[in-house]
Amino acid sequence: xxxxxxxxxxxxxxxxxxxxxxxxxxxWCGFYLGPGSDWNPHFPxxxxxxxxxxxxxxxxxxxxxxxxxxxxxxxxxxPKALKTAxxxxxxxxxxxxxxxxxxxxxxxxxILYFDVEDTTLDPDWLEYYRGWSRGVVDRxxxxxxxxxxxxxxxxxxxxxxxGLSKPFDICMPTIWIARYNRANANGSDIPATDFxxxxxPAPDPKTVYSDAAMWQHIGNFGLKWTDSAGKTRxxxxxxxxxxxxxxxxxxxxxxx
Amino acid sequence: MSILGGLAAQPADSxxxxxxxxxxxxxxxxxxxxxxxxxxxxxQTLIGTWQxxxxxxxxxxxxxxxxxxxxxxxxxxxxSKAKWRLFTAKDRDPLLDSVVAGxxxxxxxxxxxxxxxxxxKADRRHLQLxxxxxxxxxxxxxxxxxx
Numbered sequence: 001x002x003x004x005x006x007x008x009x010x011x012x013x014x015x016x017x018x019x020x021x022x023x024x025x026x027x028w029c030g031f032y033l034g035p036g037s038d039w040n041p042h043f044p045x046x047x048x049x050x051x052x053x054x055x056x057x058x059x060x061x062x063x064x065x066x067x068x069x070x071x072x073x074x075x076x077x078x079p080k081a082l083k084t085a086x087x088x089x090x091x092x093x094x095x096x097x098x099x100x101x102x103x104x105x106x107x108x109x110x111i112l113y114f115d116v117e118d119t120t121l122d123p124d125w126l127e128y129y130r131g132w133s134r135g136v137v138d139r140x141x142x143x144x145x146x147x148x149x150x151x152x153x154x155x156x157x158x159x160x161x162x163g164l165s166k167p168f169d170i171c172m173p174t175i176w177i178a179r180y181n182r183a184n185a186n187g188s189d190i191p192a193t194d195f196x197x198x199x200x201p202a203p204d205p206k207t208v209y210s211d212a213a214m215w216q217h218i219g220n221f222g223l224k225w226t227d228s229a230g231k232t233r234x235x236x237x238x239x240x241x242x243x244x245x246x247x248x249x250x251x252x253x254x255x256x
Numbered sequence: 257m258s259i260l261g262g263l264a265a266q267p268a269d270s271x272x273x274x275x276x277x278x279x280x281x282x283x284x285x286x287x288x289x290x291x292x293x294x295x296x297x298x299x300q301t302l303i304g305t306w307q308x309x310x311x312x313x314x315x316x317x318x319x320x321x322x323x324x325x326x327x328x329x330x331x332x333x334x335x336s337k338a339k340w341r342l343f344t345a346k347d348r349d350p351l352l353d354s355v356v357a358g359x360x361x362x363x364x365x366x367x368x369x370x371x372x373x374x375x376x377k378a379d380r381r382h383l384q385l386x387x388x389x390x391x392x393x394x395x396x397x398x399x400x401x402x403x
Contacts, residue, residue, distance in 0.1 A: 184355075186389065
C-alpha cells in the first residue's frame with residue numbers, strides 16, 4: 001500500500017492541517033525542525049489530528065559547506081585525523097538534530113531525515129553524515145536521508161563498500177528520494193491545473209529507486225480540496241510525496 | 257551578466273541560512289535582469305571549469321559538446337557526468353510546467369536524475385546557480401579555466 005503525503009517549507013496552519021486531514025487522502029507530512037522553522041511548535045497538534053510526520057533536519061550541505069572545508073584544510077595532511085574531525089562534527093550536529101526533535105516534542109525512535117539540497121558527491125560530507133547518524137542513533141532516534149536518486153545511490157554504495165573509517169559503525173538510513181515527474185520552478189506562478197486533489201498521482205514506476213521508502217515526485221504544486229462545509233480551499237506551494245509507510249517518522253513500525 | 261529577475265524570494269531566514277552554512281538560500285536581492293542576455297551568450301559564458309566557492313575541491317566543467325562533468329578532488333568515484341542545456345519560458349522543458357519569465361534555466365541530465373537550476377549570475381569570473389526546485393538552494397562558483 002502507498003500512503004500519500006506532502007511537504008512544504010511553510011506550515012499551512014492548524015485549521016488547514018485539520019481540514020486537509022479530514023477531507024483528503026493525505027496521511028503524512030514533512031516537518032522542518034529547528035528554531036527557524038514555523039513547523040517547529042506544531043508537532044503535538046499535528047500528531048493529535050493523526051498525521052504521520054517525517055521530521056526534516058537541515059544540516060551542512062555536501063560540496064558547499066565552509067565549515068567542512070575548514071575542517072578539511074586544518075587536517076589535510078593527516079587523512080585519519082580528517083575523517084575523525086569530520087565524523088566528530090557530524091556527531092555534534094546529530095545531537096543538535098535530536099535536541100531540535102525533543103524541543104518539538106517528537107518522541108524517541110522517530111526517524112530524522114537529513115535534508116540534502118546540494119547533491120554534490122562529497123566524500124568529506126559522507127564522513128560528516130556518518131557521524132551525524134551516530135549522534136542521532138546514540139540518542140535513540142532513527143536516521144533518514146532526503147535527497148536525489150544519484151546522491152542516494154552514491155551514498156548507499158559508499159556505506160556498503162570498502163575503505164570506510166570505522167567500517168563496522170554503519171547506520172543505514174531510510175531513504176526519501178526527490179525525483180520529479182512534474183514540477184514548477186521555484187517562484188513561478190502555479191497553473192490552475194496544477195492544484196491537485198484526490199486522487200493524488202502515484203510515483204512513476206520508471207523513476208522510483210529500489211532502496212527508497214518515500215518519494216517526492218511532484219514539486220511546487222498546489223493542493224485543492226473541498227472542506228467539511230463544502231467550500232473549496234487551496235494551499236501552495238507544496239511538494240507531493242508518497243511512502244510505503246503510513247507514518248515515515250516511525251517507519252515500518254507504523255505499517256504493522 | 258546578472259540574469260535572474262522577477263523571481264520571488266523563497267522562505268529564507270537567518271537561522272536556516274546559518275544551518276546551510278555558507279551556501280546561500282535565495283535572496284530577494286538576487287539581481288535584476290539585464291537586457292540582451294541571450295541564452296547563447298550565457299551558454300558561451302558557462303563553457304569552462306568552475307570551482308565551488310564553498311568547497312574548493314569540487315569543480316564543474318561545462319564543455320562545448322553539451323557535456324558537464326562534476327569532479328571531487330581526491331575521489332575519482334565521486335565524478336559525475338551529465339548533459340546540459342539552457343532554456344527559458346519561450347522554449348521551456350516539458351518536465352517543468354511553469355517557469356519564471358526572463359529567467360534562464362540550466363538543465364543537467366545524468367541519465368538517473370534531471371536537475372534544474374535558475375542561473376542567477378554568470379560572468380567571466382563568477383557563476384551562481386540556484387536549484388529550481390525543492391527549497392531553492394544556491395551554489396556559487398568561481399572560474400578556474402576557459403573559455
